[in-house]
Amino acid sequence: MLKKILVGLGIVVCIALLFKFCQFRKDDDSTLDYNTNLIQQQIVNVGKLVVTEGHFAEVITYKNQQKYLMNMLSFEKKALLVVNADVTVAYDLHQMKYDIDEKNKTITIISIPKEEIKISPDIKFYDVEQSKLNPFTGDDYNKINKQVRANLAKKIANSSLKKNAQNRLISELSKLFILTNNLGWTLKYEGNTIENENDLTQKIKL
Template sequence: MKKIIIGVAAVVLVVLLFRFCEFKKQDGSSLTSDTNLIQQQIVNVGKLVVTEGHFSEVLTYKDQQKYFLDVLTFEKKALIVVNADVTVAYDLRQVTYDINEKDKTITITSIPKEEIKISPDIKFYDVNQSKLNPFTGDDYNKINTQVKEKLKLKIEKSTLKTNAKNRLVSELSKILILTNSMGWKLEYNGTEVKTDSDLQLQL
């Protein structure tokens, strides 16, 4: 009788051990599948996100050259009309991240800053100049610098950068939705990201 009990106990132990090993195998396989799925989603998100805008600016450029103790003055001036195409881009191919399979946590370690590109089309009207004070390459360089500075101020006051950021959040939210649906966590800047609003605040 004692041998029978020992034999039954041994069989039960073997069965339990087999099921435990099978469970661990399935759990490990599931974890690998989850990790691969998340990595694929990050690859899909990794693209160039571009937001476009158009801005106009009208400037008056003046410069004076004075001679003979300022008795003689030679002025040059021009009316400048600027139409500029502006893009704000995020290269999400540069996003870096860590995957912690044990804690089921995705940590975004780096998100690239926006890249602002200004392509101005500058036209000159009512150009007045003299032979002693003509327009030169230096003038055009100064004008180009002034144009870009003024456009940068317009861009800051516009909704272009905000719209670009919203598109960035929209793309990164795809990772958030997937991690939440799979029971994983998403972290950025040392903080858990639970909603789009959390992501917006961290960027």
């Protein structure tokens, strides 16, 4: 009789332990799902355009000559151009590629999109001189627009605008690092583990 009671108690204990184990596994899975959803939501939050804006101004003198009769006659057209341009540098993080490894609690940033530079010039003409034999045409305006954009591209490259945009990008990605770190996850970029916020600047090369 005692033996039956002990066997019965043993069965009850086993069932209780099995139930607790299953409950623990369920809670663990729920926590993992919750953390994964939090990380995905944070990626959505930083997936906006990270934009830095700048303004540039320059003055250009445009000249063009048409020559005739073995260069004995020439007709010149010229104009003074005042250019004011608004420039934006943006990163569309919706295009960022990443992988979430729930088993190893690791999120790997595979690639970050290149910056998008938008130049919006406002060109005003002053002191326009032209002749009927050499008037301003659509080709001139195309050449002027091309020259203006080329000059602005050089100014942007030599300015702090792109660097400021990169700093804004790192600031957005640091939010993702802080969240993953607080949840006990690991953030990686191209095989490199991001161990602190300074690593974002050192290891994320754009």
